[in-house]
Amino acid sequence: MSLDQLETVVAIAEEGAVVRAARRLHLTQPPVTRRLQALEDELGVQLFERLPNGMRPTDAGRRFLSHARAILGAVERAREDLATES
Amino acid sequence: MSLDQLETVVAIAEEGAVVRAARRLHLTQPPVTRRLQALEDELGVQLFERLPNGMRPTDAGRRFLSHARAILGAVERAREDLATES
DNA sequence: CATGCTTACGGATCACGTAACCATG
DNA sequence: CATGGTTACGTGATCCGTAAGCATG
Numbered sequence: 001m002s003l004d005q006l007e008t009v010v011a012i013a014e015e016g017a018v019v020r021a022a023r024r025l026h027l028t029q030p031p032v033t034r035r036l037q038a039l040e041d042e043l044g045v046q047l048f049e050r051l052p053n054g055m056r057p058t059d060a061g062r063r064f065l066s067h068a069r070a071i072l073g074a075v076e077r078a079r080e081d082l083a084t085e086s
Numbered sequence: 087m088s089l090d091q092l093e094t095v096v097a098i099a100e101e102g103a104v105v106r107a108a109r110r111l112h113l114t115q116p117p118v119t120r121r122l123q124a125l126e127d128e129l130g131v132q133l134f135e136r137l138p139n140g141m142r143p144t145d146a147g148r149r150f151l152s153h154a155r156a157i158l159g160a161v162e163r164a165r166e167d168l169a170t171e172s
Numbered sequence: 173c174a175t176g177c178t179t180a181c182g183g184a185t186c187a188c189g190t191a192a193c194c195a196t197g
Numbered sequence: 198c199a200t201g202g203t204t205a206c207g208t209g210a211t212c213c214g215t216a217a218g219c220a221t222g
Contacts, residue, residue, distance in 0.1 A: 001161060002089060019176060031213055033178060045168050050177070052221045060168055067164035071157055075087060078153035082131050082146055105201060117188060119203060136202070138196045 001042060003075060006068040008035040009047060013065050017054035087128060089161060092154040094121040095133060099151050103140035 011021035012032065022032045040047055047061035057065060097107035098118065108118045126133055133147035143151060 001165075003087065017176070018178095028214060029177070030179080030215090034212080037178090043165070043168050052176080054176075063167055064164060067160065067167060071160045071164065074153065074157045074160060078150060078157065079087075079129070081149055081153060082129050103201070104203095114189060115202070116190090116204080120187080123203090138201080140201075 001039065003072070005035050005039045006072055008032055009039065009061075009065065010068055010072065012036060012048060012055050013057055013061070016056075087125065089158070091121050091125045092158055094118055095125065095147075095151065096154055096158065098122060098134065098141050099143055099147070102142075 008021065008025065011024050012018060015021045015024060018029050018032045018036075022029045025032065036047065043064070045060045045064075046058055047064055048055040048057055094107065094111065097110050098104060101107045101110060104115050104118045104122075108115045111118065122133065129150070131146045131150075132144055133150055134141040134143055
């Protein structure tokens, strides 16, 4: 698991599609697809349903998204903490 | 910032030295030194004092360690959540 | 045939380990 | 000279983008 993968699943969820997540992340589609695949492989769980028009989180996906957002928020707080009181 | 870097600083803090952190992480010393350097560079903050006999967290380092442990704990919970109720 | 996800592949970057170097007690 | 951190350097792994493939409306 990597922080990039977490940002990726959050972007896919919020944009509803890999193409648009890719734009947000300043990437092309393939790396976005691959980041998601690698994460799903590692966790052994499918996080998104592949629909004809985009991506929809599974139940496990929704649970994981909540964790992902918490982790990314904690990372942001860590950065701000050090930036502030240096 | 990467999760590997966070595990690295926690290991250095708990072991008190890069050599022993390396053993815990199943690495040699140089990558451990480099992970720490890269993180300190990115954050623009020194996290450890280099003592003759090992490493000692700075004030910023101690603050950061608390964040690092929180993040790694959240990662662990995310994993367990998906592993449990699959 | 337009949209969107995925696979193949080549090339650049990253990150490791070995080896050598430096500092301190 | 033993212990511990760092730097140099070569190599294997990782990760991107381009291109091509595949499925659905």
